[in-house]
Amino acid sequence: MPASSTATPIRAPRQDNRRVQLLDAAARLFRERGFHATSMRDIAKAVGMLSGSIYYHFDSKEEMLLAVYEEGERRVADAVDAAVALESDPWARLEAASAAHLRVLIAHRDYTQVMIRTLPQEAGAVGPRIRDLRRDYESRFRRLIDDLALPPEIDRHYLRLLLFGALNWSQVWFHSGGDSPETVARRFLDTLRRQLEVPAPRH
Amino acid sequence: MPASSTATPIRAPRQDNRRVQLLDAAARLFRERGFHATSMRDIAKAVGMLSGSIYYHFDSKEEMLLAVYEEGERRVADAVDAAVALESDPWARLEAASAAHLRVLIAHRDYTQVMIRTLPQEAGAVGPRIRDLRRDYESRFRRLIDDLALPPEIDRHYLRLLLFGALNWSQVWFHSGGDSPETVARRFLDTLRRQLEVPAPRH
Amino acid sequence: MPASSTATPIRAPRQDNRRVQLLDAAARLFRERGFHATSMRDIAKAVGMLSGSIYYHFDSKEEMLLAVYEEGERRVADAVDAAVALESDPWARLEAASAAHLRVLIAHRDYTQVMIRTLPQEAGAVGPRIRDLRRDYESRFRRLIDDLALPPEIDRHYLRLLLFGALNWSQVWFHSGGDSPETVARRFLDTLRRQLEVPAPRH
Amino acid sequence: MPASSTATPIRAPRQDNRRVQLLDAAARLFRERGFHATSMRDIAKAVGMLSGSIYYHFDSKEEMLLAVYEEGERRVADAVDAAVALESDPWARLEAASAAHLRVLIAHRDYTQVMIRTLPQEAGAVGPRIRDLRRDYESRFRRLIDDLALPPEIDRHYLRLLLFGALNWSQVWFHSGGDSPETVARRFLDTLRRQLEVPAPRH
DNA sequence: CATGAATGAGCATTCATTCAT
DNA sequence: CATGAATGAATGCTCATTCAT
Numbered sequence: 001m002p003a004s005s006t007a008t009p010i011r012a013p014r015q016d017n018r019r020v021q022l023l024d025a026a027a028r029l030f031r032e033r034g035f036h037a038t039s040m041r042d043i044a045k046a047v048g049m050l051s052g053s054i055y056y057h058f059d060s061k062e063e064m065l066l067a068v069y070e071e072g073e074r075r076v077a078d079a080v081d082a083a084v085a086l087e088s089d090p091w092a093r094l095e096a097a098s099a100a101h102l103r104v105l106i107a108h109r110d111y112t113q114v115m116i117r118t119l120p121q122e123a124g125a126v127g128p129r130i131r132d133l134r135r136d137y138e139s140r141f142r143r144l145i146d147d148l149a150l151p152p153e154i155d156r157h158y159l160r161l162l163l164f165g166a167l168n169w170s171q172v173w174f175h176s177g178g179d180s181p182e183t184v185a186r187r188f189l190d191t192l193r194r195q196l197e198v199p200a201p202r203h
Numbered sequence: 204m205p206a207s208s209t210a211t212p213i214r215a216p217r218q219d220n221r222r223v224q225l226l227d228a229a230a231r232l233f234r235e236r237g238f239h240a241t242s243m244r245d246i247a248k249a250v251g252m253l254s255g256s257i258y259y260h261f262d263s264k265e266e267m268l269l270a271v272y273e274e275g276e277r278r279v280a281d282a283v284d285a286a287v288a289l290e291s292d293p294w295a296r297l298e299a300a301s302a303a304h305l306r307v308l309i310a311h312r313d314y315t316q317v318m319i320r321t322l323p324q325e326a327g328a329v330g331p332r333i334r335d336l337r338r339d340y341e342s343r344f345r346r347l348i349d350d351l352a353l354p355p356e357i358d359r360h361y362l363r364l365l366l367f368g369a370l371n372w373s374q375v376w377f378h379s380g381g382d383s384p385e386t387v388a389r390r391f392l393d394t395l396r397r398q399l400e401v402p403a404p405r406h
Numbered sequence: 407m408p409a410s411s412t413a414t415p416i417r418a419p420r421q422d423n424r425r426v427q428l429l430d431a432a433a434r435l436f437r438e439r440g441f442h443a444t445s446m447r448d449i450a451k452a453v454g455m456l457s458g459s460i461y462y463h464f465d466s467k468e469e470m471l472l473a474v475y476e477e478g479e480r481r482v483a484d485a486v487d488a489a490v491a492l493e494s495d496p497w498a499r500l501e502a503a504s505a506a507h508l509r510v511l512i513a514h515r516d517y518t519q520v521m522i523r524t525l526p527q528e529a530g531a532v533g534p535r536i537r538d539l540r541r542d543y544e545s546r547f548r549r550l551i552d553d554l555a556l557p558p559e560i561d562r563h564y565l566r567l568l569l570f571g572a573l574n575w576s577q578v579w580f581h582s583g584g585d586s587p588e589t590v591a592r593r594f595l596d597t598l599r600r601q602l603e604v605p606a607p608r609h
Numbered sequence: 610m611p612a613s614s615t616a617t618p619i620r621a622p623r624q625d626n627r628r629v630q631l632l633d634a635a636a637r638l639f640r641e642r643g644f645h646a647t648s649m650r651d652i653a654k655a656v657g658m659l660s661g662s663i664y665y666h667f668d669s670k671e672e673m674l675l676a677v678y679e680e681g682e683r684r685v686a687d688a689v690d691a692a693v694a695l696e697s698d699p700w701a702r703l704e705a706a707s708a709a710h711l712r713v714l715i716a717h718r719d720y721t722q723v724m725i726r727t728l729p730q731e732a733g734a735v736g737p738r739i740r741d742l743r744r745d746y747e748s749r750f751r752r753l754i755d756d757l758a759l760p761p762e763i764d765r766h767y768l769r770l771l772l773f774g775a776l777n778w779s780q781v782w783f784h785s786g787g788d789s790p791e792t793v794a795r796r797f798l799d800t801l802r803r804q805l806e807v808p809a810p811r812h
Numbered sequence: 813c814a815t816g817a818a819t820g821a822g823c824a825t826t827c828a829t830t831c832a833t
Numbered sequence: 834c835a836t837g838a839a840t841g842a843a844t845g846c847t848c849a850t851t852c853a854t
Contacts, residue, residue, distance in 0.1 A: 018817080034325050036239030040845060052846070053818050061845065091400065117320075119375075122237050150399060158390040159399070165372025166365040172322075173364060187361035195398040196353060196362070197294065221834080243828060255830075256835045264828065424813085440731055442645030446849060458851075459814045467849065497806065523726075525781075528643050556805060564796035565805075567782060568775040575774025578728075593767035601804040602759060602768075603700065627838080649824060661826075662839050670824065 019057045021047045027068045027110035035065055035118065066126040069118065072111035073133045076104040080140055090147040094163075095189045097144055101167055102181035106174055116168050138164065163188065222260045224250045230271045230313035238268055238321065269329040272321065275314035276336045279307040283343055293350040297366075298392045300347055304370055305384035309377060319374050341367065366391065425463045427453045433474045433516035441471055441524065472532040475524065478517035479539045482510040486546055496553040500569075501595045503550055507573055508587035512580060522577050544570065569594065628666045630656045636677045636719035644674055644727065675735040678727065681720035682742045685713040689749055699756040703772075704798045706753055710776055711790035715783055725777050747773065772797065 025046035029038040040061055044051040058064045083100035087093045105112045120127040120134070145160045166188060179187070228249035232241040243264055247254040261267045286303035290296045308315045323330040323337070348363045369391060382390070431452035435444040446467055450457040464470045489506035493499045511518045526533040526540070551566045572594060585593070634655035638647040649670055653660040667673045692709035696702045714721045729736040729743070754769045775797060788796070 032324070034237075034239060034322075036237060037325065039843075041843085050819060050821095051844095052820075052822095052848085055846065056817060121235075122240070148399075151397065154394060154397065154399060155390050158387070159394050161372070161376060162365065162369040162391055162394055165370075165375075166368035169364070169368025169372050172368075172371075184361070187358050188365055191357060191362050191365055192394065193398075193400040194354065194357065195396075196351075196357060197396040242826075244826090253836060254828080255837080258829070258831095259834060438730075440643075440645060442643060443731070445847075447847085456815055457849080458816080461850070462813060525643075527641070528646065554805075557803065560800060560803065560805060561796050564793070565800050567778070568771065568797055568800055571775035571778025571781075572771040573774075574781075575770070575778050578774075579770060590767070593764050594771055597763060597768050597771055598800065599804075599806040600760065600763070601802075602757075602763060603802040648822075650822085659840060659842095660824080661841075661843095664825070665838060 018047065018049075022049075022054060022057055023064070023067055023071065024110070026064045027071070027114065030065065030068060031110045031113040035061075035114070035122070062124050062126050065114065065118065065123060066129055068111055068114045069126075069130055069133060072108065072113075072115040073137055075108050076101060076112055076115070077137055077140070079104045084140075084144070090144070090149065091189065091193065094141075094144045094148065095185055097140065098163065098167055098188060099182045099185035102170060102174075102185055105167075105170065106176075106181055109171075113171060116171050159192070163192065221250065221252075225252075225257060225260055226267070226270055226274065227313070229267045230274070230317065233268065233271060234313045234316040238317070238325070265327050265329050268317065268321065268326060269332060271314055271317045272329075272333055272336060275311065275316075275318040276340055278311050279304060279315055279318070280340055280343070282307045287343075287347070293347070293352065294392065294396065297344075297347045297351065298388055300343065301366065301370055301391060302385045302388035305373060305377075305388055308370075308373065309379075309384060316374060319371050362395070366395065424453065424455075428455075428460060428463055429470070429473055429477065430516070432470045433477070433520065436471065436474060437516045437519040441467075441520070441528070468530050468532050471520065471524065471529060472535055474517055474520045475532075475536055475539060478514065478519075478521040479543055481514050482507060482518055482521070483543055483546070485510045490546075490550070496550070496555065497595065497599065500547075500550045500554065501591055503547065504569065504573055504594060505588045505591035508576060508580075508591055511573075511577065512582075512587060519577060522574050565598070569598065627656065627658075631658075631663060631666055632673070632676055632680065633719070635673045636680070636723060639674065639677060640719045640722040644670075644723070644731070671733050671735050674723065674727065674732060675738055677720055677723045678735075678739055678742060681717065681722075681724040682746055684717050685710060685721055685724070686746055686749070688713045693749075693753070699753070699758065700798065700802065703750075703753045703757065704794055706749065707772065707776055707797060708791045708794035711779060711783075711794055714776075714779065715785075715790055718780075722780060725780050768801070772801065 022043060026038070026043045029042055029046065032038075033042075039051075040054055041051040043064070044054055054064075058067065079100040080097045083096040084093050087096045105116070115134075115137075118130060120131040123130050141160055141164050145156050145163075148156075150156065150159070167185075170184065174184075225246060229241070229246050232245055232249065235241075236245075243254040243257055246267070247257055257267075261270065282303040283300045286299040287296050290299045308319070318337075318340075321333060323334040326333050344363055344367050348359050348366075351359075351362075353359065353362070370388075373387065377387075428449060432444070432449045435448055435452065438444075439448075445457075446460055447457040449470070450460055460470075464473065485506040486503045489502040490499050493502045511522070521540075521543075524536060526537040529536050547566055547570050551562050551569075554562075554565075556562065556565070573591075576590065580590075631652060635647070635652050638651055638655065641647075642651075648660075649663055650660040652673070653663055663673075667676065688709040689706045692705040693702050696705045714725070724743075724746075727739060729740040732739050750769055750773050754765050754772075757765075759765065759768070776794075779793065783793075
C-alpha cells in the first residue's frame with residue numbers, strides 16, 4: 001500500500017536530491033575507472049549538469065571521494081551490525097557478518113569499491129579521515145574473532161587477516177552469475193573451521 | 204673479455220641501461236602514487252631525463268605500465284617456481300609457494316604492487332594482456348591446491364580464493380617491522396590446516 | 407517618530423541599510439585585494455549574504471566599483487571643501503586642502519584607495535564616469551594653485567603635478583605610526599615654499 | 610655597416626627569444642589591463658602560442674609578473690646609474706636621475722608600470738621579492754638627496770617623498786604629446802629649488 | 813529581500829605526446 | 834640518445850550572473 005489517498009504534501013522536501021544523484025554518479029565512475037581517471041566533467045555529464053555546478057554541492061573532488069567512502073562505510077557497517085544482532089553463537093555471528101559484508105560489497109559495489117581500493121595515501125587531504133573510517137569498520141571483525149572459542153595455538157590476528165583479506169579480495173573475482181554471498185561466506189567459514197590436513201598414510 | 208669468442212653473445216652485458224632505470228623509476232612512482240597520479244615528467248625527472256626522451260625507450264605510458272606489470276609477474280613467478288621445486292609434500296609446496304609469493308610481493312614491492320592493484324579495466328589498451336598474465340600466474344596456485352589431499356566436502360575453489368585473496372590483501376597491512384613473509388605464510392597455512400571449531404560442550 | 411509630521415520625509419532614517427553594508431565590504435575588499443581579485447562571493451560572505459542576493463542592490467560588480475569610487479570622491483571632496491572654507495590666505499588654503507586630502511585618504515582608506523588606484527582604462531564600462539569624477543576633484547587643486555601669488559618663472563602646472571602626485575603617492579608609504587596627515591602636509595608645503603638651493607660658495 | 614660579408618654564423622644563437630617575446634607581451638598586457646585582468650591565454654595569443662606552452666618558459670603567471678618587474682627595475686636602475694655618473698654637482702645629479710627615471714618610465718612603460726603599480730601585497734608569493742627590489746631601487750634617490758646641501762630646517766625625508774611620489778605619479782598624467790621627461794624633471798627640480806613664497810605686501 | 817541552484821564561460825595549470833635538431 | 838620547444842586537449846576549479854521560489 002504505497003500511497004495514502006488523502007493529503008499528499010504539496011511540495012515534497014525535494015531537498016538535496018541532486019547531491020544524491022551526483023554522489024551515485026561519482027561512486028559509479030570511481031569504481032569503473034578509478035578516482036584519478038574520472039573527471040568532474042564526467043560526473044557532471046552523468047547527471048546532466050555542468051562541471052562547475054558540482055561545486056555548489058561539494059567543495060572539491062576529494063570531498064566527493066570522502067563522501068562516497070563514508071556512505072559505503074555506513075552501508076556496510078549497518079548491514080553487518082544488523083546481521084550480527086540476529087545471531088548469538090560466535091561462529092554464526094562471524095558467518096553472518098561475513099555474508100553481510102560480502103552482500104553489501106556486491107549489491108552496493110559502486111560505493112564499497114572505493115572503500116576497498118582507495119589507499120589512504122592516495123586520498124590526499126582526506127587520507128587521514130579515510131584511515132579512521134577503515135579502522136573503525138575493521139574493529140567489528142576484530143571483536144567477532146575475539147569472541148570465538150579457538151584452540152590455544154591459533155593466532156587470532158592471522159585468522160582475521162586471512163578471512164578479512166579473502167573477503168575483500170572478492171571484488172577481483174566475484175561475478176553475479178556465481179554463488180551467492182551467503183554461499184561464499186559459508187564456504188569460507190567451513191574451510192576455516194574444519195580440519196583440512198588429512199593424516200598422511202603411514203608407510 | 205667476458206664472453207667466449209664463438210657464437211654471438213645472446214645478450215650484451217648491460218644493454219639499454221636507461222630503459223631499466225626508467226622502469227625502476229616508473230615502478231616506484233606507480234606504487235607510491237598510482238598510475239594516473241604519476242606523470243611522464245615525474246618519471247623522467249627521477250632518472251635525470253626530459254619527458255620527451257622517454258619515448259625513445261617506450262612507446263607510451265601504458266606500455267610502461269605493461270612492462271612493469273610483466274617484470275613483476277616474471278619475478279614473482281620465478282620465485283614461486285623455484286620455491287616449489289624444492290619441496291615434494293603438497294602442503295609444504297603450497298606453503299613454500301605462499302611464502303615466496305609474499306616475499307617477492309614485499310621485496311619487489313615497486314613492481315608487484317602494480318600487479319596487485321591494477322585492474323585490467325583500468326589499464327586501457329593493455330588491459331587484455333594484463334588479464335592474461337594474471338590468469339597465467341594464478342594457475343600455479345590452482346595446481347598446488349589440486350594436488351592437496353583434502354576431505355571430500357572441502358571446496359578447493361574456495362580454499363584457493365581464501366588463501367590467494369588473503370595473501371594479496373597483505374599489501375594493505377604488511378609492514379617491515381612485523382613478522383617475516385615465511386612466518387605469515389606458516390600462520391596462514393596452519394590456520395587453514397587445523398581444526399578451528401572447538402566442539403561445543405554438551406548440556 | 408523621528409521626523410516632523412508635515413512634508414514627506416526627504417530621506418527615510420536608515421533606508422537600504424544592507425546596501426551600505428555591502429558597499430563598505432566591497433570597499434574594504436577592493437582595497438585589500440584589488441578589484442579583480444575580489445569576488446562577489448567574498449563581498450556577500452562579508453555581510454552574511456549569498457552572492458546572488460547582491461544583485462538586488464547592485465546591477466553588477468562594476469556598478470559596485472563605481473559606487474565605491476563615487477562615495478570616496480564625495481568624502482574627500484567634502485572634507486577638502488570644508489577645510490578650505492576656513493582659511494583665507496592662499497598658501498594656508500592649499501595647506502588645509504592638502505591636509506584634508508591626506509586625512510581622508512587615510513581615514514577612509516577603503517573608499518579612497520579605489521579612487522587612487524583604479525585607472526579608468528581598467529574600469530570597463532564605468533571608466534568614463536570615473537574619468538569625469540577624477541577631473542572634477544582635481545579641479546579644486548588647480549584653482550587653489552591658481553590663487554597663489556608666485557614668482558613669474560614658476561610653472562603652476564608642474565607645481566600642481568608635484569604636490570598632487572606626492573600626496574597621492576602617500577598611499578605607498580604612509581603608515582599609521584608615523585607623522586600625522588597635518589604634519590605631512592606642512593612638511594610638503596614648507597619644502598615647496600622655501601628656497602632649497604644653498605648658493606654655492608664662490609671660489 | 611650592419612653586416613660583414615664573410616662568415617655569418619650559420620645558426621644564430623636563437624636562444625630564448627620566445628621567452629623575450631612572451632615577456633614583452635606580458636608586460637604590455639599587464640600595463641594595459643592589469644595583472645589580474647590579463648589571462649595566460651591573452652599572453653599566449655599575443656605571441657601566437659597556446660597557453661600551455663608558456664609553462665615551458667615560465668613556472669607560473671606570478672613568475673611572469675616577477676620577471677617583468679625585475680626587467681623593469683633593471684632598465685630604470687641602469688639608466689639612472691648611467692645618468693648620475695655623468696654629473697658631479699649634487700643638484701645636477703638629482704635632476705639627471707629624475708630625468709632618467711621619467712624617461713625610462715615612459716619609454717619602457719610596459720615594464721615599468723608594473724613596477725609602479727604592483728603593490729607587494731597583491732603579488733602573492735613573489736611579493737617579498739618585489740618589496741626588496743623596490744627598496745633597492747629607492748635607495749638611489751635616498752642617497753642623491755642625502756648628498757644635497759640643504760638649509761638645516763628642511764626634512765630630507767619629505768623632500769624625497771615629494772619628488773619621488775610626484776615622479777611616479779607621472780604615469781597618471783604623462784602623455785607623449787606634452788613636455789619631454791627632461792623638461793618635466795627640470796620643472797620639478799626648479800619648483801623645489803626656488804623660493805616659492807612671495808613675501809606678502811606689507812600693509 | 814533573499815535564497816538555492818544552476819549556468820556557461822573562463823581560469824591557471826598539467827598532461828601525454830611529437831618532432832626537428 | 835636525448836633535448837628543446839611546442840601542441841592540443843583536458844583538468845579541477847572559480848567567476849559573475851540569472852531566476853524561480
